[in-house]
Amino acid sequence: MIPNNNDGFTLIEFLVAIVILSVGLLGLLQSVNYAISTNMQTQLRDEATRLADERMATEKSKVFDAISTTQRAEKVEVNVMNTFKNYSVVKNASLLTTNTKNVQISIVWRYKSEKYNHVISSLVTRSIH
Numbered sequence: 001m002i003p004n005n006n007d008g009f010t011l012i013e014f015l016v017a018i019v020i021l022s023v024g025l026l027g028l029l030q031s032v033n034y035a036i037s038t039n040m041q042t043q044l045r046d047e048a049t050r051l052a053d054e055r056m057a058t059e060k061s062k063v064f065d066a067i068s069t070t071q072r073a074e075k076v077e078v079n080v081m082n083t084f085k086n087y088s089v090v091k092n093a094s095l096l097t098t099n100t101k102n103v104q105i106s107i108v109w110r111y112k113s114e115k116y117n118h119v120i121s122s123l124v125t126r127s128i129h
Helices: 011-060
Strands: 072-080 083-097 100-111 114-125
Touching (some): 011 072, 011 100, 011 114
Antiparallel strands (some): 072 083, 083 100
16 A cells, blocks of 8 residues: 655745745855955955055165155056956155155055055155264
């Protein structure tokens, strides 16, 4: 004798379960997408910080009179996470006193149509012997 068991899933119950599972998976995929985007923003900001520090170290290693007070701008292409990103580097220096200059490095980049910038500045004084 074959038992007659009607305790299984119906087609409607199965479809509802699939919809609930799909909504959960879409939420999970959205969070992964957000994490990847945030990670890229962090990598780009870290690269801009490194670039600014590098340029500032170059300026500070110069003799006081060799630090130009004219604005200098350049484009730099950097490999970030296996993609090339463009950064604009602007160096400004101004004479505050006869023995002090203010050096400012500004880095500008774009990510997902938004503009970001990182600015550092430092005072450089003439060494008196």
